[in-house]
Amino acid sequence: xxxxxxxxxxxxxxxxxxxxxxxxxxxxxxxxxxxxxxxxxxxxxxxxxxxxxxxxxxxxxxxxxxxxxxxxxxxxxxxxxxxxxxxxxxxxxxxxxxxxxxxxxxxxxxxxxxxxxxxxxxxxxxxxxxxxxxxxxxxxxxxxxxxxxxxxxxxxxxxxxxxxxxxxxxxxxxxxxxxxxxxxxxxxxxxxxxxxxxxxxxxxxxxxxxxxxxxxxxxxxxxxxxxxxxxxxxxxxxxxxxxxxxxxxxxxxxxxxxxxxxxxxxxxxxxxxxxxxxxxxxxxxxxxxxxxxxxxxxxxxxxxxxxxxxxxxxx
Ligand code: PBG
Numbered sequence: 001x002x003x004x005x006x007x008x009x010x011x012x013x014x015x016x017x018x019x020x021x022x023x024x025x026x027x028x029x030x031x032x033x034x035x036x037x038x039x040x041x042x043x044x045x046x047x048x049x050x051x052x053x054x055x056x057x058x059x060x061x062x063x064x065x066x067x068x069x070x071x072x073x074x075x076x077x078x079x080x081x082x083x084x085x086x087x088x089x090x091x092x093x094x095x096x097x098x099x100x101x102x103x104x105x106x107x108x109x110x111x112x113x114x115x116x117x118x119x120x121x122x123x124x125x126x127x128x129x130x131x132x133x134x135x136x137x138x139x140x141x142x143x144x145x146x147x148x149x150x151x152x153x154x155x156x157x158x159x160x161x162x163x164x165x166x167x168x169x170x171x172x173x174x175x176x177x178x179x180x181x182x183x184x185x186x187x188x189x190x191x192x193x194x195x196x197x198x199x200x201x202x203x204x205x206x207x208x209x210x211x212x213x214x215x216x217x218x219x220x221x222x223x224x225x226x227x228x229x230x231x232x233x234x235x236x237x238x239x240x241x242x243x244x245x246x247x248x249x250x251x252x253x254x255x256x257x258x259x260x261x262x263x264x265x266x267x268x269x270x271x272x273x274x275x276x277x278x279x280x281x282x283x284x285x286x287x288x289x290x291x292x293x294x295x296x297x298x299x300x301x302x303x304x305x306x307x308x309x310x311x312x313x314x315x
Contacts, residue, residue, distance in 0.1 A: 007296070008292055008295050008296045009295075010288075010291060010292060010295060010310065010314060011056075011314065012055055012056035012057050012058070012307075012310070012311035012314055013056060013057070013058045013301075014058060014295065014300070014301050014302060015057050015058055015291075015301065015302055015303075015304055015306070015307035015310060015311060016057070016058050016059050016060065016061050016098075016100060016261075016301060016302070016303045016304070016307065017052055017057055017059075017060050017061070017303075017304070017305070017307035017308065018060070018061050018062075018063060018102075018303055018304075018305060019040060019045055019048065019049075019060050019061070019062055019063070020037075020038070020039045020040065020063050020064075020065060020199050020200055021039070021040055021041070021042060021045055021062055021063065021064050021065065021082050021083060021086045022039040022040065022041055022065040022082070023041065023065070023066075023067045023082065024041040025041050025043055026041060026043060026044060027039065027040065027041035027044055028040060028041075028044050031195070031198065031199045032198070033194075033195035033198055033199075033266075033270050034195050034199060034266055034269060034270055034273070034305060035273055035277075037199065037269075037305055039065060039199065042082075042085055042086045042089050043089070045086055045089075045090065046089050046090055046093050046094070049090050049093070049094050049097055050093070050094065051308070052097065052307070052308070053094055053097050055307075055308060055311040055312060056311060057307045057308065057311050058098060058301055058307075059097060059098025059099065059100055059152070060090075060097065060098070060099060060100065061100040061101065061102055061155060061303055062083050062086055062087065062099065062100070062101050062102065063083070063102050063107060063199075063200050064076075064081065064082040064083035064086070064107055064108070065082065065107060065200060065201055066081065066082050066107065066108055067082070069107075069108055069109055069110045070108075070109070070110060071109065071110055071111070071117070072109075072116070072138075073105035073108035073109045073116075073138055074108070075107075075108040076103075076104070076105045076107070076108040076138060076141075076142045077138055077141035077142040077144075077145050078145065079145055079148065079149070081145065083101055083146065083149075084145050084146065084148075084149040085149075087099055087101065087146060087149040087150050087151050088149050088150060091149075091150040098152050098153070099150065099151050099152050099153075100151065100152065100153040100154070100155050100182060101143075101146040101151045101153075101154055101155065102155055102157050103139055103142045103143045103146065103154050103155060103156040103157065103158070103167070104139075104142075104156070104157045104158045105135065105138055105139070105142070105158065106158075106200075106202040106204070107200050107201065107202045110205070111128075111204065111205045111206065112197075112202055112203050112204040112205045113130050113204050113207075113209070114130065114135070114157075114158040114159070114160070114209065114212060115130035115131060115132065115134070115135030115138070115158060115160055115212070116130065116131045116134040116135050116138065117129070117130060117131070118130075118131045118134070128206075129211060130160075130211060130212055132160045132161055132162070132212070133162070135158065135160050135163075136160060136162055136163055136166040137166070139156055139158060139160065139163045139166060139167060140163075140166045140167050140169070140170035141170070143156065143167040143170065143171060143179075143181075144170050144171060144174055144176065147171055147174075147176040147179045148174075148176075151179070152179075152180075153179070153180050153181070153182050153236070154167065154171075154179060154180075154181055154182070155181070155182040155183070155184060155238070156181070156183060156184060157184040157187060157240075158212065159184070159187050159209075159212040159213050159214070160212060161228075162232070164181055164183050164229045164232035164233055164234045165232035165233060167181055168181060168232065168233035180235035180236065181233065181234050181235050181236070182234070182235065182236040182237075182238060182261065183229040183234035183236070183237055183238065184238045184240055184263070185222075185225050185226040185229040185234065185237040185238055185239070186214065186222035186223075186225050186226055186237075186238070186239045186240065186245070186248060186252070187213055187214060187238070187240045188213060188214045188215070188216045188222075188240065188241065188245065189208065189209050189210045189213035189214060189215065189216070190213075190216065190240075190241050190244075190265065190267070191267065192241045192244070192265045192266065192267030192268055193241075193265055193266060193267060194266065194267050194270075195266035195267055195269070195270045196265065196266035196267075199266065216244070219247065219248055219251065222239070222245075222248050222251075222252075223248075223251060223252070223255060226252055226255075226256060227256075230256065230258065234258075235258065235259070236258055236259040236260070236261060237252065237256065237258060237259075237260055237261070238260075238261045238262065238263060238303075239252055239260070239261075239262050239263075239299075240262065240263035240265060241263060241264070241265040241267070241268055242262035242263060242264045242265070242268065242290075242294045242299070242302065243264065243268050243290055243293065243294065245262075246293060246294065246297040247297075249262050249294065249297040249298050249299050250297045250298050252298065253297070253298025253299075254298070259300050259301070260298060260299055260300050261299055261300060261301045261302065261303060262294050262297075262299035262302050262303070263302075263303040263304075264290065264291070264294060264302055264303065264304040264305070264306070266305070268290070269304070269305040269306065272286045272287065272290065284309075284313065287306045287309060287310060287313075288310070288313070290306075291304065291306065291310060
């Protein structure tokens with residue numbers, strides 16, 4: 001009877017698995033704070049993607065750990081960059097697996113910020129601010145390099161103002177008018193990204209991200225951010241993190257008739273895994289309940305590190 005009257009349904013296609021791509025060959029390096037997630041070299045990632053495809057999971061989103069970083073985030077938009085090469089290899093083997101790419105600079109800059117820094121050193125201490133407008137060109141070039149390599153969807157996560165418009169313009173100009181943009185529209189300056197910054201080696205070396213990510217206190221501003229992204233040409237939107245922001249997922253669902261996603265971020269995942277490892281929570285039930293809640297709040301699809309076990313359970 002419960003099955004017949006249930007309001008919210010989960011399917012493997014509702015989930016997108018984040019994958020961290022690192023240099024080397026045959027590498028599967030466990031991420032300590034996010035068991036059993038790993039960093040994958042490109043060849044190992046291709047094998048992991050076969051499993052993702054076999055389980056019927058909606059797709060993957062790629063993050064890159066480049067061989068080297070610099071002030072200009074050049075690895076983020078190089079045609080031979082780590083993510084660009086990963087896309088080509090995955091698409092060669094699995095052409096119909098949905099490949100989304102995270103478009104950002106923090107994994108590629110020496111200072112770990114998502115944009116170009118102006119200001120430099122103050123009394124020998126590195127300091128400065130992110131130059132919003134100068135960063136737009138890096139992001140547009142990054143998205144274009146991903147599209148050229150074969151990405152199906154590009155997903156800017158940097159939170160610079162105007163980046164959706166800049167990316168849309170660059171893609172259109174270069175013959176990628178059909179590549180959709182999934183915008184991390186309402187992305188909060190959250191403590192729950194902690195484990196990710198270990199996984200992607202992207203912690204800021206000074207300051208924090210509060211000059212570009214949102215204040216967790218502001219819900220109306222989140223709706224405004226989404227509206228602006230849609231005006232600039234976003235095809236799909238995201239609320240991130242997910243569980244602490246279910247109210248905003250619901251508000252976005254009621255206000256905007258475009259595909260809506262939510263990111264169950266690293267800290268949300270690690271909290272459940274840590275409690276489960278201590279025997280304080282049942283891992284499977286916590287996974288199902290958290291993902292059901294995010295879908296019930298209104299998310300069409302969820303970026304989650306639980307994509308594989310959840311798909312397996314739905315079998
Ligand atoms: C890049 C980015 C971050 C996440 C996704 N893209 C980190 C950040 O903004 O600091 C976090 C994802 C997670 O915690 O799982 N800007």
